[in-house]
Amino acid sequence: EVQLVESGGGLVQPGGSLRVSCVASGFTFSSYWMSWVRQAPGKGLEWVANIKQDGTEKYYVDSVKGRFTISRDNAKNSLYLQMNSLRAEDTAVFYCGRVVGANYFDYWGQGTLVTVSS
Amino acid sequence: EIVLTQSPATLSLSPGERATLSCRASQSVSSYLAWYQQKPGQAPRLLIYDASNRATGIPARFSGSGSGTDFTLTISSLEPEDFAVYYCQQRTNWPPIFTFGPGTKVDIK
Numbered sequence: 001e002v003q004l005v006e007s008g009g010g011l012v013q014p015g016g017s018l019r020v021s022c023v024a025s026g027f028t029f030s031s032y033w034m035s036w037v038r039q040a041p042g043k044g045l046e047w048v049a050n051i052k053q054d055g056t057e058k059y060y061v062d063s064v065k066g067r068f069t070i071s072r073d074n075a076k077n078s079l080y081l082q083m084n085s086l087r088a089e090d091t092a093v094f095y096c097g098r099v100v101g102a103n104y105f106d107y108w109g110q111g112t113l114v115t116v117s118s
Numbered sequence: 119e120i121v122l123t124q125s126p127a128t129l130s131l132s133p134g135e136r137a138t139l140s141c142r143a144s145q146s147v148s149s150y151l152a153w154y155q156q157k158p159g160q161a162p163r164l165l166i167y168d169a170s171n172r173a174t175g176i177p178a179r180f181s182g183s184g185s186g187t188d189f190t191l192t193i194s195s196l197e198p199e200d201f202a203v204y205y206c207q208q209r210t211n212w213p214p215i216f217t218f219g220p221g222t223k224v225d226i227k
Contacts, residue, residue: 035216045154045162045205047216059213095161103209104152106173108161 002026002107004096009112016086020112022079022096030054030074033099036081038092039111046092049081050099064090086116120144122206122219130227137193139222141206146186150208153182153191156221157202165204166191193224201226 008020022034035050049060049070058070069082079096093113097105121144131137141151149169154162164173166182169189179194193200206219 033214037216044221045156045207045218047218050214050216059215061215101167102214103150104164104167104207105154105162106164106167108163110161 002098004098004107004109006094006096006109006112009094009114011115011117012086013118014086014088014116016116017082017084018086018114019080019082020094020114021081022109024077024079024096024098027098029072029077033102034072034079035097035099035105036070036079037095037097037105037108038090038114039095040089040092043092048094051079083114086114088116090114091116120147120208120210120217122208122217124204124206124219124222126222127220128223128225130225131196132227133196133198135196137191137196137200137224139191139193139204139224141184141189141191141219143187143189143208147208149185151182151184151189152207153180154205154207155200155202156205162205196224200224 003025006022012018036048051058051070067085071080093111095111096109098107100106123142125140151169153166156162165176170182181192183190203221203223205221209216
C-alpha cells in the first residue's frame, strides 16, 4: 500500500524557518518525481515545488523561489521542504504528492499545517 | 503561464442528479488534464487523468472529456459521497510546473 506521511508543521514567526518532511512507503520512491502542494485555509490547491527522481532537477512556483528548497533522500525514502523567510501568506496545509506519468498526482499525504504568525 | 478557469464556482444539486463541471485553459494543454476530488479535512484524490481516463478505483459514474482548452467532468448520478470540491490541474510542457483551477464546489440542494 502506497503511503505518504508528512510531519514537521507548526507555528513559526514571520521571517522564520521550518522544514517539513514526507516519508514514503509501499513503492520504489527513487523511481518517481515528487512534489509539494499547499492549501491555504479555505482556499484552493497551489503547487509549490517538484523534484526529479535523482534530485538533479527542481522547480518552484514563483512565489517561493529563493525562499523554499525541495530535496530528497532516496536512501531514507524521504522528501523535504526547507522553508525560509516565511510570510503570513505561506500559512497552509502542505501536502506531499507522488507524480505519475510526469503529469499528475496519484497519491497524497494527509498534510501538515504550517502557520506563520507572530 | 497557463491559467485554468472552472465554472460554475458552486453547483447545487440533489442526489441522483447529473453534475457537469467545466474547466477551461488559457491555452491548449492537449489532453494533459486531470480532475481531483477533495472532501473537507481530506487530501485530494485523483479521479481522471489525460482528460478522460479514470484513475484506479474510481466509479464509472465519473467521466471526463475534452481536449485543447475546454474540458468537462461529468458525474452521471450524484451519490451522497460525491458532494465535495473538484479541481482541474495541468502541467506545462517545459519547465514542468503545475497549475490547479480554483475549484467547483458541488453541494446538496
